Amino acid sequence: MKKCPDDERRELLLGNCAENGKLCMERCAQSMIAQIKEKAGTGKVLLALSGGVDSSVAAALLSSAIGRNLNCIFVDTGLMRKDEGDEVEKAFGGRELNFVRIDAEGRFLSKLAGITDPEAKRKIIGEEFIRVFEEEAGKIGAVDFLAQGTIYPDIIESGLDGAKLVKSHHNVGGMPKNIDFKEIIEPLRLLFKDEVRELGAVLGLPAHLVHRQPFPGPGLAIRVIGEVTKSKLDTLREADYIFRDEVAKAGLEHSINQYFAILTDINSVGVTAGARSYGGIVALRAVVTENFMEADWARLPYDLLNQTAQRITSEVDGVNRVVYDITGKPPGTVEWE
Numbered sequence: 001m002k003k004c005p006d007d008e009r010r011e012l013l014l015g016n017c018a019e020n021g022k023l024c025m026e027r028c029a030q031s032m033i034a035q036i037k038e039k040a041g042t043g044k045v046l047l048a049l050s051g052g053v054d055s056s057v058a059a060a061l062l063s064s065a066i067g068r069n070l071n072c073i074f075v076d077t078g079l080m081r082k083d084e085g086d087e088v089e090k091a092f093g094g095r096e097l098n099f100v101r102i103d104a105e106g107r108f109l110s111k112l113a114g115i116t117d118p119e120a121k122r123k124i125i126g127e128e129f130i131r132v133f134e135e136e137a138g139k140i141g142a143v144d145f146l147a148q149g150t151i152y153p154d155i156i157e158s159g160l161d162g163a164k165l166v167k168s169h170h171n172v173g174g175m176p177k178n179i180d181f182k183e184i185i186e187p188l189r190l191l192f193k194d195e196v197r198e199l200g201a202v203l204g205l206p207a208h209l210v211h212r213q214p215f216p217g218p219g220l221a222i223r224v225i226g227e228v229t230k231s232k233l234d235t236l237r238e239a240d241y242i243f244r245d246e247v248a249k250a251g252l253e254h255s256i257n258q259y260f261a262i263l264t265d266i267n268s269v270g271v272t273a274g275a276r277s278y279g280g281i282v283a284l285r286a287v288v289t290e291n292f293m294e295a296d297w298a299r300l301p302y303d304l305l306n307q308t309a310q311r312i313t314s315e316v317d318g319v320n321r322v323v324y325d326i327t328g329k330p331p332g333t334v335e336w337e
């Protein structure tokens with residue numbers, strides 16, 4: 001029976017990093033940095049940076065601790081939201097670490113060509129990710145440590161005794177097998193998500209990165225229903241950007257837990273510029289939830305929905321209808337695929 005990490009967690013956070021019983025994130029950051037320095041020494045550390053909150057904060061923490069002994073590989077799958085790849089590069093490109101961005105869009109899109117089944121898409125993306133990562137890691141040579149942005153809920157969800165996975169799809173990529181390393185470093189393994197965000201802010205990461213909403217590993221590939229193509233992804237990116245922009249303008253970014261657009265595989269008849277059109281349908285999804293195991297659809301203001309629909313149908317080529325998903329989880333999942 002493994003020791004419950006809760007004991008270790010309390011010891012670390014409340015023992016060394018508390019001030020008057022309250023967690024002091026500055027002190028916590030210092031203690032974590034010291035622990036990493038001690039463990040890694042002068043060894044080389046390799047991290048897969050996805051641009052999500054966890055791996056970004058892990059990168060910032062590791063770079064503060066070991067600087068240029070950290071190697072970050074950012075696999076740009078081409079399945080990210082508008083401008084996201086550039087934002088990640090901007091946040092890390094200037095830091096004291098070895099940051100490599102791999103443009104792998106072409107590889108992912110050619111593997112996904114003709115694939116419509118959601119699970120097949122997940123599997124292909126997970127496998128391709130590992131392949132690209134391993135190839136790139138091979139160029140760096142042997143490393144001493146492999147770092148991961150695992151956080152406390154990931155450990156709980158994976159089962160403390162190796163019990164059944166609650167959400168196997170969260171681990172689509174699995175672990176790289178062909179990389180030579182001695183040990184794993186998981187610097188965030190004792191933190192909850194809100195603590196990870198707080199730590200990111202203390203380490204100087206930009207607010208938009210630290211407060212980013214969850215984004216699935218397979219990215220927009222599971223928000224383009226059916227076959228994924230570059231042109232469908234571009235259409236979805238524009239619609240999704242407009243929705244996020246309107247949510248931000250309404251000041252609701254932090255009261256909804258996840259919100260995004262989906263490009264359906266249905267066309268419908270509409271009237272565009274006074275003439276009959278036969279165009280795509282975009283669905284909008286927004287949920288409020290505590291743990292993503294259950295979720296309620298967000299009661300977004302009608303004006304916000306109206307403004308979003310008007311902008312999408314007038315600004316995004318090929319889309320002439322917008323619908324809003326009012327399904328809870330269960331029975332619906334958050335993602336459509």
Ligand code: XMP
Nearest residue numbers: 169170172214215216217218292333334335
């Ligand atoms: P579902 O759709 O299962 O989503 O209700 C719950 C949360 O998990 C995210 N999600 C994923 N995350 N890989 C991931 O890393 C996946 O394959 C995946 N599928 C869903 C989803 O965005 C939501 O936050």
